Structure formats: structure tokens, C-alpha cells
Amino acid sequence: MRSTIAVDGFRKLTAMSRATVSQFAGVRDLVKYVPRRALLYIPGSNQKMLDKVPNIKADCVVLELEDGVAMTSKHLARQQVVKSVDRLMTNRHDLKCFELGIRVNSVSSGLIEEDVTELSKAEHLPNAFMVPKVDSSEELAAVFDVFRRHYGAKRVMDTNTRLVIWIESARGMLDMPRILASALNLHKNSGFFKLDAVVFGSDDYCADIGAQRSADGNELVWARQRFVACCKAFQLQAIDAVFIDLKDMGGLKKYSEEGHRWGFTGKQVIHPSQVEIVQNAFMPTAEKVEWATELVHAFSQHESQGKGAFQFRGQMIDRPLLLQALNIVQMVERVGQQS
Ligand SMILES: CCC(=O)SCCNC(=O)CCNC(=O)[C@H](O)C(C)(C)COP(=O)(O)OP(=O)(O)OC[C@H]1O[C@@H](n2cnc3c(N)ncnc32)[C@H](O)[C@@H]1OP(=O)(O)O
Ligand SMILES: O=CC(=O)O
Numbered sequence: 001m002r003s004t005i006a007v008d009g010f011r012k013l014t015a016m017s018r019a020t021v022s023q024f025a026g027v028r029d030l031v032k033y034v035p036r037r038a039l040l041y042i043p044g045s046n047q048k049m050l051d052k053v054p055n056i057k058a059d060c061v062v063l064e065l066e067d068g069v070a071m072t073s074k075h076l077a078r079q080q081v082v083k084s085v086d087r088l089m090t091n092r093h094d095l096k097c098f099e100l101g102i103r104v105n106s107v108s109s110g111l112i113e114e115d116v117t118e119l120s121k122a123e124h125l126p127n128a129f130m131v132p133k134v135d136s137s138e139e140l141a142a143v144f145d146v147f148r149r150h151y152g153a154k155r156v157m158d159t160n161t162r163l164v165i166w167i168e169s170a171r172g173m174l175d176m177p178r179i180l181a182s183a184l185n186l187h188k189n190s191g192f193f194k195l196d197a198v199v200f201g202s203d204d205y206c207a208d209i210g211a212q213r214s215a216d217g218n219e220l221v222w223a224r225q226r227f228v229a230c231c232k233a234f235q236l237q238a239i240d241a242v243f244i245d246l247k248d249m250g251g252l253k254k255y256s257e258e259g260h261r262w263g264f265t266g267k268q269v270i271h272p273s274q275v276e277i278v279q280n281a282f283m284p285t286a287e288k289v290e291w292a293t294e295l296v297h298a299f300s301q302h303e304s305q306g307k308g309a310f311q312f313r314g315q316m317i318d319r320p321l322l323l324q325a326l327n328i329v330q331m332v333e334r335v336g337q338q339s
């Protein structure tokens with residue numbers, strides 16, 4: 001299997017290479033890197049699905065309060081998610097996922113206040129709070145305000161809890177650079193949850209622009225490519241669209257591999273049967289892991305001789321290539337620790 005090959009490739013790293021990689025911890029914080037190849041939604045209203053979380057191997061599990069939950073079940077979902085997050089975070093070392101998040105309702109829905117009021121009754125914070133339909137940077141101030149009022153300043157400003165946001169409208173898409181910069185500044189200036197990943201809400205985006213979904217996905221090409229470029233401009237992870245045809249595993253594989261080639265970091269999934277296909281598609285190949293490991297090592301040697309650019313296997317290498325190689329090494333290191 002592709003992921004296994006890559007993990008084996010990583011295990012061949014020598015102690016010297018590992019030490020070399022750690023010299024670049026200042027460039028990218030290796031310890032805090034969270035793989036998000038597959039981000040699985042679990043509706044908070046479904047207790048049977050919530051009970052499966054400890055054994056789910058998706059990189060990121062999203063306890064869902066938004067569109068996966070009927071309006072008539074929001075209250076029940078909030079109560080079940082509060083109990084689940086306390087139970088799961090108490091035994092967090094037993095979880096198979098890297099990140100347990102909660103997706104609240106959007107600011108524009110008018111439901112976020114009730115979500116946060118209820119969630120703040122939990123003793124534990126999740127690893128990440130997830131906010132959908134962020135259309136403007138002003139909305140982030142409203143998110144900060146509602147969390148600070150209900151959780152208290154200390155709990156939301158002195159924590160490792162991360163922020164993940166969804167871009168799902170034409171307005172959000174056009175304003176992405178301002179939205180992402182504001183979210184990062186909010187963390188820098190106030191200590192509020194740090195933005196770590198951005199998710200493309202393609203179904204809501206299609207509804208917003210009036211596009212019809214097609215088998216070849218042409219209607220989303222521009223948006224997906226702009227989305228990746230904006231995320232990567234701010235060194236943020238970019239999570240690709242949901243694939244809703246639950247029985248079409250070939251189609252899921254094709255779109256996942258395409259997303260990986262285009263620069264996405266991972267993909268949203270809605271069913272456990274989609275997890276492994278997506279994780280494999282977003283795993284670097286064994287050759288790529290070997291290339292990355294050797295490149296990082298070569299970079300370190302050249303840098304110690306005062307050379308920022310050099311030749312490596314016939315290619316010119318400088319800092320951007322080092323960053324790409326570090327992304328690969330960080331991903332494989334975390335996945336290797338899990339398996
Ligand atoms: C597109 C825009 C978005 O906003 S996406 C995010 C919002 N949507 C969601 O949260 C939906 C998430 N997915 C689901 O609710 C389910 O997968 C849906 C699509 C309803 C299908 O469920 P169901 O009919 O039970 O499927 P199934 O019979 O094939 O299930 C087999 C076993 O797997 C389980 N399962 C299913 N989905 C999940 C899931 N997301 N998380 C955890 N477990 C899941 C089922 O409970 C079932 O378990 P068992 O075999 O009965 O023990
Ligand atoms: O929230 C996800 C979407 O596709 O919409």
C-alpha cells in the first residue's frame with residue numbers, strides 16, 4: 001500500500017538525518033504539525049456514530065453541529081457533543097486520530113451563540129474549533145467575541161486549541177487573503193486560537209454562485225486553484241472538497257489524487273469507507289520521502305558552508321524547496337508515529 005511504503009521509507013531515516021531535520025524546527029514547527037489528509041464528519045446528533053470515534057483512524061475527526069445536523073436536532077447534538085468531547089479528551093492518548101475538532105454553526109446562521117453557550121459547559125476544549133461559512137474578516141471578530149464571553153478570556157487566549165475555518169461563498173473566496181491575514185493577526189495580537197487549516201466548502205460554494213455540479217468538476221477548477229494558492233500564501237493547510245458519491249470509490253481516488261497533485265493537504269470525507277482511499281492519495285510516495293529526507297540533509301550541509309542555493313540531483317535547490325521537503329518529512333513522521 002502506498003502509505004505503508006512511504007512510512008517504511010521514512011523509517012529508513014538515519015539518526016543523523018533526523019537530527020538534521022530538527023535543525024529546521026524554526027522554519028516549521030515539527031512538533032505541532034497536524035496531518036489532515038482525511039477530515040471525517042460525525043453528526044453530533046448521532047450517538048451511535050459518536051461512540052465510534054475512539055477507533056476511527058481519520059487524521060481529523062469533526063464533531064459536527066452545522067449542516068450535518070437537522071435544525072430540529074441542534075439541541076440534542078450540542079448536548080451529546082459536550083459529553084463526547086469530555087469523554088474523548090479525558091482519554092485523548094487513546095484516540096487514533098491526530099485531531100478532534102468541533103464544527104459550530106456559522107456567525108450568519110445566528111446559531112453560534114447557542115452552540116458556544118452549551119459547549120463552554122464542557123470541562124475540556126477540543127484540539128480545534130471549526131467555523132464554517134466565514135465570508136469576511138469582520139466575522140472573525142464576532143467569533144472571538146462569542147468564545148471570549150462564554151469561555152472566559154483565559155480559556156480561549158491561553159491554549160493550544162487551533163482554529164480551522166471554511167470558505168464557502170463567492171465573497172469569502174474573493175476576500176480570502178484578508179480573511180486569512182486577519183485570522184493570523186488575531187492569534188498574534190490576542191492569543192486567540194491559531195488558524196492552522198482552511199477548508200473549501202464546495203457544496204455551499206456551488207449553491208452560492210449558482211453552479212451545477214458535474215461529473216468532471218469543471219465548475220470548481222478556478223475556485224479550487226485559487227483556494228490552494230491563498231492558503232499556501234499564508235503557509236496554511238488547504239483541505240479539498242467533499243466527494244458525495246459514497247459508492248464511487250474510483251471517482252473518490254481520482255479526485256483525491258488530483259487534489260494532492262494540485263497542492264491540497266487533505267480532503268473532507270463523510271463516511272468511514274472513504275478514509276483510507278483519501279489518506280493513501282495524500283501520502284507522499286516512498287521515492288518522494290527519500291528525496292525529501294536527502295534534500296533536507298543536503299540543505300543543512302550546504303547551509304553550514306554558507307551556500308543558500310546548490311545543485312541536488314540535477315535541480316537547483318533553495319529555501320522554497322527545503323520547505324516543500326520539510327512538509328513531506330513532517331507528515332510522514334507523524335503518520336509513522338500513529339501506525
Ligand atoms: C457536503 C457538505 C457538508 O457540509 S458535509 C458535512 C455534513 N454532513 C455530514 O456530517 C454527514 C456525515 N455522514 C453521515 O452522516 C453518514 O455517513 C450518511 C451519509 C448519513 C450515511 O450513513 P449510513 O446510512 O448509516 O451509512 P452506512 O449504512 O453505509 O454506514 C455503515 C456504518 O458506518 C457508520 N457510519 C456511517 N457514516 C459515519 C460517519 N460519518 N462517522 C462514523 N460512522 C459512520 C454507520 O453508523 C454504520 O455503522 P454500523 O455498521 O451500523 O455499526
Ligand atoms: O461544508 C462543506 C461544503 O461543501 O459546503
Ligand SMILES: [Mg+2]
Nearest residue numbers: 067168201204
Ligand atoms: Mg458547507
